[in-house]
Amino acid sequence: MNTIGNAISPELVAYNGITTAAGNIGGTTLVDTNINPVQAGKVIVILSGARMGELDNVSTVIGGTITIGTGGTQIPAGVRYCILNQLGAVAVVSSIAANVSTILAAVTSATYGNAAIEAILTNATYGLSAIETILTNATYGLSALDTEVESSSIATGGGSVATHTPLGSLVRFIADAINNATYGLSAIKTAIGNISVPANLTALVTIPQPAVYIEEFGVSGSASSITIGTCTIAGIPSGLIAKHLFVHYLFSDRVDTSGSANNLAGAQNLQVKNNSGTFFTAFAFSGGEYPTASSAQMGGDAKRGTVDLISSIVPVNGDVLTIQWTSARAAGTSLEFFGFECIVELQVG
Amino acid sequence: MNVTKSAIGYAYDGINLSTSGMIASFIAAGLYWIFLIDLSNSKLGFITSTNNTTWSAITDITGVVPGNYGVGGQYSVCFDGTYGHIVWSFFANAVNYLRFTPNSDGTITIDPAGIQSNVITGFFFYPEIITDKNGYVWILAYSSGVGHFISKNKNISGTWTADTGFPLQLNNSTGGYSGGGIAALHNAESVVVVYGDTNGLYSNQWVSGVWVGAVVMTGVNSFGGSPCLSYLVADNSDNLYFLTQTGVGGNIGSYLFIYKTSWSIVKINNIRMYLAFSINLTDGTIWIFGTRQTGSANIDYMTYKNGVGITGWTTLYTDTGSSPYVLNANLYINVPNQFTVIYDDSNDSYAIKVLTFAVQMPVHGKTSIGAQLKVMGVI
Numbered sequence: 001m002n003t004i005g006n007a008i009s010p011e012l013v014a015y016n017g018i019t020t021a022a023g024n025i026g027g028t029t030l031v032d033t034n035i036n037p038v039q040a041g042k043v044i045v046i047l048s049g050a051r052m053g054e055l056d057n058v059s060t061v062i063g064g065t066i067t068i069g070t071g072g073t074q075i076p077a078g079v080r081y082c083i084l085n086q087l088g089a090v091a092v093v094s095s096i097a098a099n100v101s102t103i104l105a106a107v108t109s110a111t112y113g114n115a116a117i118e119a120i121l122t123n124a125t126y127g128l129s130a131i132e133t134i135l136t137n138a139t140y141g142l143s144a145l146d147t148e149v150e151s152s153s154i155a156t157g158g159g160s161v162a163t164h165t166p167l168g169s170l171v172r173f174i175a176d177a178i179n180n181a182t183y184g185l186s187a188i189k190t191a192i193g194n195i196s197v198p199a200n201l202t203a204l205v206t207i208p209q210p211a212v213y214i215e216e217f218g219v220s221g222s223a224s225s226i227t228i229g230t231c232t233i234a235g236i237p238s239g240l241i242a243k244h245l246f247v248h249y250l251f252s253d254r255v256d257t258s259g260s261a262n263n264l265a266g267a268q269n270l271q272v273k274n275n276s277g278t279f280f281t282a283f284a285f286s287g288g289e290y291p292t293a294s295s296a297q298m299g300g301d302a303k304r305g306t307v308d309l310i311s312s313i314v315p316v317n318g319d320v321l322t323i324q325w326t327s328a329r330a331a332g333t334s335l336e337f338f339g340f341e342c343i344v345e346l347q348v349g
Numbered sequence: 350m351n352v353t354k355s356a357i358g359y360a361y362d363g364i365n366l367s368t369s370g371m372i373a374s375f376i377a378a379g380l381y382w383i384f385l386i387d388l389s390n391s392k393l394g395f396i397t398s399t400n401n402t403t404w405s406a407i408t409d410i411t412g413v414v415p416g417n418y419g420v421g422g423q424y425s426v427c428f429d430g431t432y433g434h435i436v437w438s439f440f441a442n443a444v445n446y447l448r449f450t451p452n453s454d455g456t457i458t459i460d461p462a463g464i465q466s467n468v469i470t471g472f473f474f475y476p477e478i479i480t481d482k483n484g485y486v487w488i489l490a491y492s493s494g495v496g497h498f499i500s501k502n503k504n505i506s507g508t509w510t511a512d513t514g515f516p517l518q519l520n521n522s523t524g525g526y527s528g529g530g531i532a533a534l535h536n537a538e539s540v541v542v543v544y545g546d547t548n549g550l551y552s553n554q555w556v557s558g559v560w561v562g563a564v565v566m567t568g569v570n571s572f573g574g575s576p577c578l579s580y581l582v583a584d585n586s587d588n589l590y591f592l593t594q595t596g597v598g599g600n601i602g603s604y605l606f607i608y609k610t611s612w613s614i615v616k617i618n619n620i621r622m623y624l625a626f627s628i629n630l631t632d633g634t635i636w637i638f639g640t641r642q643t644g645s646a647n648i649d650y651m652t653y654k655n656g657v658g659i660t661g662w663t664t665l666y667t668d669t670g671s672s673p674y675v676l677n678a679n680l681y682i683n684v685p686n687q688f689t690v691i692y693d694d695s696n697d698s699y700a701i702k703v704l705t706f707a708v709q710m711p712v713h714g715k716t717s718i719g720a721q722l723k724v725m726g727v728i
Contacts, residue, residue: 297601
């Protein structure tokens with residue numbers, strides 16, 4: 001059986017005792033011939049008998065008589081008590097006792113005690129049984145909601161709280177928003193598709209262009225312009241524009257026909273123009289290029305253009321690029337070039 | 350101008366061949382193969398024939414884009430008995446490589462390794478390709494104003510890994526001249542490269558991992574010019590044949606340099622021509638096809654000569670004077686540096702593929718000449 005003594009932690013107890021004879025009539029003493037006088041000044045808790053649960057200060061311990069501060073019913077022999085270790089324990093024990101009292105009051109409260117809770121849970125209107133009835137309702141219970149959410153009709157939206165479950169109506173509202181012609185996903189998709197991606201963010205593609213070819217030409221000792229040929233731009237896909245424009249050249253061989261050592265003489269350029277526009281330089285020769293022994297046939301060459309002409313020429317389909325060798329001049333009377341071609345490398349994006 | 354099917358061949362519009370000096374054809378898997386550039390998309394493609402007379406439609410090789418050229422594409426092919434090999438550059442750019450299997454149904458199977466890009470990085474043109482006796486692939490290419498470079502694949506596979514010491518720039522090749530050739534010997538693990546500048550011709554030989562330094566081909570340097578658009582072939586006895594176009598003044602012409610125990614020189618003609626070359630690898634019988642280009646009507650023509658002795662020329666076609674340089678109603682050679690020759694030793698026929706700038710066509714002829722020739726490059 002639980003007693004108050006069981007509720008007191010053993011660490012708080014300095015001495016457990018049982019009265020060996022009755023105390024005085026006024027109830028202010030306990031008699032225990034086994035007690036040690038050093039327990040004076042501590043706290044005593046009466047653990048059995050009519051005064052069980054009382055706490056008091058031990059005033060004196062003289063010859064087995066324990067004097068406490070408060071009187072009451074005479075304490076007979078055989079009453080259990082204990083002496084606590086320190087005075088602070090009084091507050092702890094008092095707090096416990098107070099809390100126990102509070103709990104007991106709460107549990108037995110007419111408003112929120114166990115009986116009140118039971119009344120709520122068993123209420124016919126809002127108790128557990130009533131909730132069960134709602135959740136299992138064939139029209140708006142969980143099963144009905146599950147059916148509604150799973151149904152294909154929900155995807156098209158529509159409906160109202162009056163005709164559908166509240167959650168189902170919410171889902172339908174969201175579906176309506178998703179499918180809305182003005183601001184739904186389809187409308188968003190269309191809007192995204194209508195966004196124009198800046199050309200400089202697209203991948204560059206090289207569009208092959210017809211080669212510009214001249215079978216043979218001679219560079220004489222007097223400066224002159226030699227037309228290599230024309231290239232009509234084609235094949236640029238709709239929506240793309242020219243981003244880079246380079247011109248490369250190649251020739252198969254060269255022959256000096258002047259009878260003396262020969263080479264290009266002086267500044268001269270390989271140039272390009274678009275339609276009737278201005279010529280722009282793709283290659284600049286400073287003179288001395290292609291040294292050729294007297295009357296000799298010698299090898300050709302191939303050069304990649306490094307000048308991006310796009311800052312000057314932005315060709316579109318149908319434009320005609322004209323390539324010419326401007327101020328062409330050889331050191332000798334004639335330096336012949338054979339199989340000369342220019343390639344227009346057009347990158348679009 | 351379009352060309353229609355003629356009595357002597359079939360026309361292909363919108364194609365281009367590699368520049369003279371670079372091989373565009375071989376025989377493999379029982380078929381004749383000519384590789385070309387499809388000008389509609391700048392991809393490298395091929396046509397095949399079972400009889401050297403009728404040819405297939407063009408099949409493009411996915412992803413191989415050597416570019417669009419009027420004079421000649423920058424690619425070469427070879428066949429090693431099992432695999433075909435292609436090397437190309439996009440207009441004087443990095444060199445790329447692809448191995449494939451030619452199939453008897455006229456298709457090719459691309460090697461799983463796929464295209465090997467930038468096997469030689471830089472700015473190159475005139476790439477040439479061979480396989481040596483042990484199956485390793487070699488590439489010779491030229492960089493404008495820099496010189497000839499050579500590289501070797503460390504692997505016998507479609508995956509390119511440059512062997513130790515490669516790519517290598519050849520000595521004496523800094524003059525900015527384009528002629529060169531590479532050949533593999535049949536009886537030794539050896540490769541020979543011939544190239545030149547105004548100081549002469551040089552040969553380099555790689556023997557089992559060791560380079561024999563540039564050797565001036567003394568005694569054959571009287572031509573004065575620098576070699577252009579050149580071929581180098583080794584026959585089955587490892588005699589070497591270097592065909593080039595060069596010369597000075599009245600000596601400008603076509604020259605054939607032959608090495609048996611030492612180099613000798615044969616002057617083929619006294620004019621400026623574009624050449625194609627075939628040889629019987631067994632007996633050394635030579636076929637040389639040339640087109641004469643003058644820039645003037647009435648005097649352009651296509652011709653050939655054959656035989657060990659390189660005797661007189663036989664004219665195939667002569668310019669009839671129509672503009673521009675129409676040889677006959679179906680043949681144009683106003684860009685005569687683009688043609689390739691396949692000779693079939695089983696039916697004694699040859700096919701010549703001729704291109705012009707705007708119009709390209711292959712022509713087929715049958716000769717009574719019984720020389721047993723193989724297409725150049727076939728071992």
